[in-house]
Amino acid sequence: DTEVTQTPKHLVMGMTNKKSLKCEQHMGHRAMYWYKQKAKKPPELMFVYSYEKLSINESVPSRFSPECPNSSLLNLHLHALQPEDSALYLCASSQERGGQGSGVSFYGYTFGSGTRLTVV
Amino acid sequence: GDSVTQMEGPVTLSEEAFLTINCTYTATGYPSLFWYVQYPGEGLQLLLKATKADDKGSNKGFEATYRKETTSFHLEKGSVQVSDSAVYFCALRRGSARQLTFGSGTQLTVLP
Numbered sequence: 001d002t003e004v005t006q007t008p009k010h011l012v013m014g015m016t017n018k019k020s021l022k023c024e025q026h027m028g029h030r031a032m033y034w035y036k037q038k039a040k041k042p043p044e045l046m047f048v049y050s051y052e053k054l055s056i057n058e059s060v061p062s063r064f065s066p067e068c069p070n071s072s073l074l075n076l077h078l079h080a081l082q083p084e085d086s087a088l089y090l091c092a093s094s095q096e097r098g099g100q101g102s103g104v105s106f107y108g109y110t111f112g113s114g115t116r117l118t119v120v
Numbered sequence: 121g122d123s124v125t126q127m128e129g130p131v132t133l134s135e136e137a138f139l140t141i142n143c144t145y146t147a148t149g150y151p152s153l154f155w156y157v158q159y160p161g162e163g164l165q166l167l168l169k170a171t172k173a174d175d176k177g178s179n180k181g182f183e184a185t186y187r188k189e190t191t192s193f194h195l196e197k198g199s200v201q202v203s204d205s206a207v208y209f210c211a212l213r214r215g216s217a218r219q220l221t222f223g224s225g226t227q228l229t230v231l232p
Contacts, residue, residue: 109220112163
């Protein structure tokens with residue numbers, strides 16, 4: 001299995017709703033990422049998890065809450081979003097070599113196909 | 121900080137034309153360099169990569185050579201097809217960093 005699977009593919013939610021995006025990979029990758037991509041723009045990093053621990057939070061508003069329940073799963077919980085949060089949300093994973101904190105060797109990202117989120 | 125600069129799009133070519141998309145970078149040390157492709161309505165796919173100077177990445181007829189002296193990683197293809205129509209992103213990753221730094225993307229449209 002060489003894929004990152006994201007669900008749902010499309011999501012429409014109101015500003016008072018709570019929803020979650022899911023991401024799954026079975027490649028043994030120990031780093032997982034959430035990116036946000038607006039139309040005609042490059043992806044912007046939101047969060048990085050390494051060995052199931054949050055290692056980078058790019059000053060993302062608290063209405064976005066990431067969770068990594070195990071090494072194969074990554075969730076993004078959404079609450080009280082704004083219309084400007086409408087975007088394509090991409091999950092990615094990458095292999096890491098060495099133990100925790102020992103420096104990262106990068107083998108390339110694998111991206112999922114994304115969840116297209118519309119906030120109304 | 122790290123940065124990647126891509127040629128402005130959109131680029132429109134006829135089928136079987138030669139493609140070049142320029143990419144230059146600024147980074148300390150020796151970053152790894154990547155080209156990603158994004159087809160309409162999809163996520164990003166790794167097209168090719170190079171991890172050290174003078175490496176040539178290639179895939180599906182696309183090529184790019186890591187030129188440290190000019191800090192460039194230009195994407196080329198000898199004969200484009202309609203199916204190559206997509207957005208192409210140049211990106212780098214510096215040794216100890218996990219995140220990718222992306223260029224702004226170049227929209228390519230190939231006409232039959």
